[in-house]
Amino acid sequence: MAHTRWLDDEEQRTWRAFLTAQRLLFERVERQLQNEARMPHGYYEILVRLSEAPDRTLRMSRLADTSLSSRSRLSHAVARLEEAGWVERTACETDRRGAWARLTDAGLAALETAAPGHVETVRSLLFDALTPEQAAALRDVSETLVAHLTDRPVWPAGDDKACPAPAQAGEEACPEAG
Amino acid sequence: MAHTRWLDDEEQRTWRAFLTAQRLLFERVERQLQNEARMPHGYYEILVRLSEAPDRTLRMSRLADTSLSSRSRLSHAVARLEEAGWVERTACETDRRGAWARLTDAGLAALETAAPGHVETVRSLLFDALTPEQAAALRDVSETLVAHLTDRPVWPAGDDKACPAPAQAGEEACPEAG
DNA sequence: GCTGTTGAGTTGAGTGTTCAACCATAGGAG
DNA sequence: CTCCTATGGTTGAACACTCAACTCAACAGC
Structure with a gap:
């Protein structure tokens, strides 16, 4: 890196505002889940992804990717989730290195x-504050960033062949919010 | 909460995209700083705030707020930063409960x-991916959110009267990126 | 002077995340 | 079949963050 492409004033402000908003928002989301559901947001996401999978079951590696x-x-x-009785792990028959994770009834x-x-919480902290246009802009920016930040575009290319038999992760909308 | 105001499809997608973008972005920022500067992003922010303060010195409580x-x-x-020799703490004369934190030369x-x-990293991961309009939109959304999230507890209602004197955070630009 | 309350800051236990090392199996190439 | 690498997954140490409890000083009110 010969000479640094510093941020100009506008970019500086954008970055700091983004940083601040993001921190404040997720700090609150985290706290709410921790207080009311005794789980961090990361765990919540894991449960959501499992709940959306066929048979509520996913290979560990696939679950890692989707969450x-x-x-x-x-x-x-x-x-930890297993200790809590919320998830079960079972060995994989076809690939003995692998493991399935399954969301239990509990x-x-x-x-x-x-x-x-x-x-x-998400609605009141995020969507209630934004106009529909702002929400649309946020989505646009976010999707642009996701595309930029994932090597493989992840969104368009739903190419599947590496997975032997079972679970195809449903990437669909669902009652629970991720 | 009588009945839940679930997210519709559009909101669902917006939230997930935001979540994903945010995670991917900050994970990379974090890793870059950790690898190349041996400090987490939170520590970097602390150093930045101190560097911007007069005398590179700030009260702990003020530093906590700004960072x-x-x-x-x-x-x-x-x-930790003191162990590293990057920050010094000194007692406060006028308020013996307090402490000053000062950024050392090191x-x-x-x-x-x-x-x-x-x-x-910030430029290549964020700004290089966005059009100027998208960057402006991101700033707009972020600032709206910051206002929304700092205003007041936001929980009970939008009712404003219990708050005596809302402190307005100083938001200035500076050479280093936060 | 006392007494109770608030504010500044620290501490330690508990928990989650990361990183690097690790084990085991799968899938080739020879 | 044998070696060799890649993949799936786990482990433990190091570290950062949170929460609740705590200390000590400031600042009432009386």
Whole structure:
């Protein structure tokens, strides 16, 4: 990097505002879930992804991808969720390295208990503050960034062949908010 | 909460895209700083705030506010930064409960070493992906959210009368990117 | 002077995340 | 079949953050 492309004033302000908004928002989301549902947001997301999967079951690696977790994080997290009785792990027959994670009934119940408060928080902290145009702009910017930040465009290319038999993660809208 | 105001499809997608973009972006920013400057982004922010203060010195509580830290987090963080020799703590004469945090020369040097890589990362991951209109929209949304999230508890109602004197945060631009 | 309350800041336990190292199996290439 | 690499997943140490409890000083009110 020969010479630094510093941020100009406008960019500076944009970046700091984004940083601040993001911090304040997710701090509150986190706290709400922690207080009312005794789980961090990352765990909530894991439960959501599992709840959307066929049979409420997903391979660990696939679950890691869809929940934006590293393998390690997911492994630790699922260990905790298993202790809580919300997720079960079972060995994979066709690939003996692999493992399935399955959302238990108790896990689904916990998720359904947590969802309303979480959704209300997201709505009141985010959508209630934005005009429809602002919300649309946020979506546009976010999707642009996601495309930019993922090597493989992830969104358009739904190419699937590496997965032997089972679960195809449904990437569809659902009652619970991610 | 009688009945939940669920997110519709559009909102669902917006929220998930935002969540994903935010996660991917800050994960990378974090990793870059950690790898190249051996400090987490939160610490970088603390150093930046101190570097902008007169005498590179700030009261702990003020520093906590401007760097969006809890008191506890800041206390832990400054302890670490002090070990690294980047920050010094000195007692406050006029208020013996208080403490000053001061950015040392070594701290300033560390910051100046870290800045170019960090700024380049922010530019390449964020601004390079956005059109000027998108960047403007992001700023608009972010500032709206900051106002919404700092105004007041926001929970009970939009009712304003219990708040004695809302402090207005000073929001100034500066050479280093926060 | 006392006494209770608020504010500044620290501390330690608990928890989640990261990183690097690790084990085991799968899938080639020879 | 044997080696070799890639993949799926786990583990433990290091570290950062949170929460609640705590100390000490400032500032009432009386």
